[in-house]
Amino acid sequence: MDFRPNTRTHNTQPPRIGRLQAQMANHGVDVIICFKPEHSFYITGFNPIIYSQPVIAVLAADHEPVLLLHALREEHGRAGSRVADIRLFGVWGDKKTTGPDWQTALTSILRELGVEHKTIGVEEEFISIKCRRQLEAIFPKAEFVDVSDLIDVCRLxxxxxxxxxxxxxxxxxxxxxxxxxxxxxxxxxxxxxxxxxxxxxxxxxxxxxxxxxxxxxxxxxxxxxxxxxxxxxxxxxxxxxxxxxxxxxxxxxxxxxxxxxxxxxxxxxxxxxxxxxxxxxxxxxxxxxxxxxxxxxxxxxxxxxxxxxxxxxxxxxxxxxxxxxxxxxxxxxxxxxxxxxxxxxxxxxxxxxxxxxxxxxxxxxxxxxxxxxxxxxxxxxxxxxxxxxxxxxxxxxxxx
Missing domain, CATH: 3.90.230.10 (Creatinase/methionine aminopeptidase superfamily)
Known part of the structure; x- marks a missing residue:
């Protein structure tokens, strides 16, 4: 599957997205993967309120945000998010998803963005040790860096x-x-x-x-x-x-x-x-x-x-x-x-x-x-x- 160009322009995104991407460029971060609810909302504008599966915001330094969420949350995500590129994972009825789980779907997204071997920013102050190990396993050639402070600076x-x-x-x-x-x-x-x-x-x-x-x-x-x-x-x-x-x-x-x-x-x-x-x-x-x-x-x-x-x-x-x-x-x-x-x-x-x-x-x-x-x-x-x-x-x- 080819990466689908986002139909929205940078002008439709709030200034904080540009600030965050500038910070990423300054720190040599190619992509950020956000699991923290406040941060996925910060990037996508979507708060599912109730979580049973992760809601993940993916922001590459040179691309508009991508929202990855469980298929059950699709309607809410499309109604509540400001991003155009929404990907689904999991199995729910006849919904077409990017993968049976978030790990498979996230792998597909990062490969399409061409950053699966590059520098990936994660929220070390939030994600569990288990999640960090899962990410390292599915992206073995990537370099992982903590972007918790970087995001906090933008949020100020x-x-x-x-x-x-x-x-x-x-x-x-x-x-x-x-x-x-x-x-x-x-x-x-x-x-x-x-x-x-x-x-x-x-x-x-x-x-x-x-x-x-x-x-x-x-x-x-x-x-x-x-x-x-x-x-x-x-x-x-x-x-x-x-x-x-x-x-x-x-x-x-x-x-x-x-x-x-x-x-x-x-x-x-x-x-x-x-x-x-x-x-x-x-x-x-x-x-x-x-x-x-x-x-x-x-x-x-x-x-x-x-x-x-x-x-x-x-x-x-x-x-x-x-x-x-x-x-x-x-x-x-x-x-x-x-x-x-x-x-x-x-x-x-x-x-x-x-x-x-x-x-x-x-x-x-x-x-x-x-x-x-x-x-x-x-x-x-x-x-x-x-x-x-x-x-x-x-x-x-x-x-x-």
Missing amino acids: TKDPDEIAHARIAAKISDIGMETAIAGLRGGGTERDVCVSAMHEMNMFWAKNFPNVEVCDFGSFEGGVHNGLWFWALSGERTFLNCDNPTQRRPLPGETVSLLSWTVANGMHAENERTVAIGPLPEPCKRAFEAILEIREAVDPLIKPGTLWRDLFEKTREGLEARGYGAHTPGRIGHSIGLGPHERASIDAKSQLVLEPGMIITFEPHIRIPGTCQTQISDTVLITKTDREYLTRARGGYLEI
Whole structure:
């Protein structure tokens, strides 16, 4: 079988495909094989939600993307992907496939591309040892290199469509946050406020964004049809960071951490606030005042050209000046996009520079077990000259 030329032009692909191919050329990578759900979506625009067989994106340095998926997923793949070249594997009814399994089909594709003996990029931070051995067995003459960091670098800068979807995710999360705050004011339990927040987020999504999907990325053992998540932790439970909400009702003098992760067409937003139930004990109130002052001092640095580590060091400086140096967190934010927690962190070691199109979380905090947890986080877009807070739910010191 001759390789079928893609009917779409390079202009129909988002800029990230060109960036990724340029990175491949710079690093001498002839083809990338992506198994990670976020990465196959990044290249093809397809999220099958539920995985029983791998969904594989193949990107050669000089060709448009190829999507390889099980025959059962053909209709969904053709409806949901932006690529024209879709190949099938497996056995399902009378469907014509490239091979009975993904290994045979992938071999055929790479041979047609003429890269089966060349440099093949794989995601060593994701694929299993078994998968790596399978690839080495079917392409014995190829050189395999890890492209995990290469892809992450490309993901740091978001395309216009990704930014638009992140804005939608942030709007949805704001609805949930305002609903949860109102629920606490009404005396609700952790579970009460989360159920109402997720209900309102879903209603807002259903009414205003008919063409937006809120599914998240799954695994071979399950999928996530709805990624509009909200959870609340009160009292001593705030130090758990993430746990399922309970029927616990917050008590006077306690704080409640309200945390929302949302997704729109693959792009995430993070929105976190801490609410005081009545006046707080003085040590906790002082910590809140300190972190709000520090946020105000660091905020002007969030703009193009600033080193990520400078944001961290400014935070550390503020904590030390107020007597909280021993409680300096390991990081004060991270990249966000296809993952709610992308790998790049705003910490003392980061060599990254803020650039237009990056989206980060801004979350300096003070965590003193038994005393206080100041959980405040926003999703922030770096613009051409400044920054834009995508999450806009009420902030500052919230006492009800």
